[in-house]
Amino acid sequence: MSTSLNARKKESYKIFDEIASTYDGLNKFLSLGIDIYWRNKLLKNLPSKTNMKAVDLACGTGDVAVVLAKSKLIDSIEGLDLSKEMINVGLKKIKDKNLTDKVSLNLGDATCLPHNDGTIDLVTISFGIRNFSNPDLSLREINRVLTPGGRILITELTIPQNFLIRMVYFFYFRFVLPTIGNIVSGHRDAYTYLNKTVEDFPCGEKFESKIINAGFINTSFTPLTFGIATLYIGEKAP
Numbered sequence: 001m002s003t004s005l006n007a008r009k010k011e012s013y014k015i016f017d018e019i020a021s022t023y024d025g026l027n028k029f030l031s032l033g034i035d036i037y038w039r040n041k042l043l044k045n046l047p048s049k050t051n052m053k054a055v056d057l058a059c060g061t062g063d064v065a066v067v068l069a070k071s072k073l074i075d076s077i078e079g080l081d082l083s084k085e086m087i088n089v090g091l092k093k094i095k096d097k098n099l100t101d102k103v104s105l106n107l108g109d110a111t112c113l114p115h116n117d118g119t120i121d122l123v124t125i126s127f128g129i130r131n132f133s134n135p136d137l138s139l140r141e142i143n144r145v146l147t148p149g150g151r152i153l154i155t156e157l158t159i160p161q162n163f164l165i166r167m168v169y170f171f172y173f174r175f176v177l178p179t180i181g182n183i184v185s186g187h188r189d190a191y192t193y194l195n196k197t198v199e200d201f202p203c204g205e206k207f208e209s210k211i212i213n214a215g216f217i218n219t220s221f222t223p224l225t226f227g228i229a230t231l232y233i234g235e236k237a238p
């Protein structure tokens, strides 16, 4: 990874602070609403356990927490993010949807979790881990806090394998998305940065091996929508 990109990742929450007010609307528009389908996929991959305690890392404006709250298997969801402004947008959403009994959103760093060992049943991260300055450390932290048999579900943007789809993808992600995103968010290069983080981040087997190296078992990855996103799954050894 280039040193300048890694330096920006250390402070990526500042970018998200600046684009928080337009983040949700732009997400829906730029992904043509597919992001909703990707987040809902998490519900189909929950562990078959009841009374679960879930943590959503890089929770942003709380969209994953809202989706997880639909599950009767989950008792509580705590979202953690480094961006105060993203959390503020999320807190309003949680209140408007009457989910404050089940969902809390707090400031927190995904590479240094405040939870005790073996206390969380499910950890999710959607479109967040490629922004972490140290994803390996975060994966080890997640492994530490999960209960034996607990599960990690990570959704991340990835590069499609099919040549033709990849060409269309590059045109959209390198030119269309950054232009519209930067203009509408009013940020000089937030969406150019976001695209760079996707192209720079390991995907498929390469990222799965990071999950394995952090101590997870029963790992798998499933490309979603031609591989524009990928869902990774891992479990903590019993």
Ligand SMILES: C[S@@+](CC[C@H](N)C(=O)[O-])C[C@H]1O[C@@H](n2cnc3c(N)ncnc32)[C@H](O)[C@@H]1O
Residues within 6 Å of the ligand: 012, 013, 016, 057, 058, 059, 060, 061, 062, 063, 064, 080, 081, 082, 083, 086, 108, 109, 110, 111, 125, 126, 127, 128, 131, 132, 133
């Ligand atoms: C692209 S947003 C994803 C938000 C949300 N998960 C979603 O699905 O829309 C990435 C988020 O990662 C957060 N982030 C970056 N580094 C972080 C870290 N070390 N710990 C916690 N959150 C972090 C940013 O502040 C930002 O809100």
